[in-house]
Amino acid sequence: MWRWLHPYAKPEATYRLNQKLLPWFAVPGILLLVIGMVWALLFAPADYQQGESYRIIFVHVPAAFWSMGFYMGMAIAALSAVVWQIRTAEWAILAIAPIGAVLTFISLFTGAVWGKPMWGTWWEWDARLTAQLILFFLYLGVLALYAAFEDERTGAKAAGILTLIGTVNIPIIHYSVYWWNTLHQQSTISKAITRLEKPSMAPEMLWPLVVCIFAFMLVASALVLLRLNNEILKREVRRPWAQAELLEEKH
Amino acid sequence: MQFDSFSSFIAMGGYGMYVWSSMLVTFIGLGALAIEAKWVRRTLKREAQAQQARAQRIQRAKRASTQ
Numbered sequence: 001m002w003r004w005l006h007p008y009a010k011p012e013a014t015y016r017l018n019q020k021l022l023p024w025f026a027v028p029g030i031l032l033l034v035i036g037m038v039w040a041l042l043f044a045p046a047d048y049q050q051g052e053s054y055r056i057i058f059v060h061v062p063a064a065f066w067s068m069g070f071y072m073g074m075a076i077a078a079l080s081a082v083v084w085q086i087r088t089a090e091w092a093i094l095a096i097a098p099i100g101a102v103l104t105f106i107s108l109f110t111g112a113v114w115g116k117p118m119w120g121t122w123w124e125w126d127a128r129l130t131a132q133l134i135l136f137f138l139y140l141g142v143l144a145l146y147a148a149f150e151d152e153r154t155g156a157k158a159a160g161i162l163t164l165i166g167t168v169n170i171p172i173i174h175y176s177v178y179w180w181n182t183l184h185q186q187s188t189i190s191k192a193i194t195r196l197e198k199p200s201m202a203p204e205m206l207w208p209l210v211v212c213i214f215a216f217m218l219v220a221s222a223l224v225l226l227r228l229n230n231e232i233l234k235r236e237v238r239r240p241w242a243q244a245e246l247l248e249e250k251h
Numbered sequence: 252m253q254f255d256s257f258s259s260f261i262a263m264g265g266y267g268m269y270v271w272s273s274m275l276v277t278f279i280g281l282g283a284l285a286i287e288a289k290w291v292r293r294t295l296k297r298e299a300q301a302q303q304a305r306a307q308r309i310q311r312a313k314r315a316s317t318q
Contacts, residue, residue, distance in 0.1 A: 042252055042260070052264035059277040102280045110273040117269055219281060226288040233295050238302065246299035
């Protein structure tokens with residue numbers, strides 16, 4: 001496997017792979033996002049308790065879910081960067097962190113505007129909300145630490161180590177609603193997946209939510225590929241292959 | 252279709268402000284990431300063009316001096 005995997009540590013090979021993968025994420029991602037949002041906003045039935053306000057779930061849950069998912073992706077990149085000192089893995093940390101930060105911010109913001117009409121408060125120092133806020137600061141901290149050193153590779157190593165330490169926060173976020181009985185409700189979907197229970201959500205609401213979750217994964221992955229390729233080109237802009245790549249495109 | 256008129260769709264049963272601000276922030280956030288990536292790519296392209304122009308100037312100067 002190593003022999004097969006190792007060439008992708010070469011920046012140019014990663015770049016080419018990313019370019020090939022990009023349309024496979026971007027096109028279905030945007031398509032599913034449009035389908036999911038139209039379904040969610042126009043066709044999903046209103047909630048019998050929360051009325052139309054619950055439609056925030058269709059952006060809140062996907063953003064929150066992938067804010068954790070992409071953190072795990074960043075942690076894998078960080079592990080590869082710290083252990084094997086692969087440069088593309090270091091740049092992957094830099095590519096994923098801003099996207100994770102935006103996803104986390106979306107989850108916090110939409111949670112606040114959903115909390116206001118339903119809980120009567122924008123913010124509460126509830127276990128899940130607090131842990132999610134820590135995740136936001138972790139993403140920003142990783143970016144800040146990466147940029148804080150004169151030598152970029154030292155910064156990458158420091159950011160990688162912070163990323164790895166920060167993974168402790170991911171199970172805390174996930175289990176916070178079970179460990180502490182506070183304001184945030186328990187998960188509707190993961191119960192159904194992990195314990196094969198019937199989901200406590202009507203299928204007319206669950207399906208558009210599943211579509212939105214997939215759409216967010218594809219769109220955010222496409223953004224990661226775009227950013228990672230930018231990071232590669234930034235460092236390789238003097239190499240002939242990168243020059244050729246940048247000069248041949250039309251727009 | 253859950254809404255019988257456009258205005259009831261916008262009103263979202265009185266929760267319009269909350270629902271639409273959520274949608275707006277989500278799509279501004281994702282859109283900004285995409286646009287920023289495009290900008291960076293464009294800057295890199297300009298850098299590559301500048302380097303190419305510089306290399307050509309050097310080559311021309313070399314040719315001129317050897318003649």
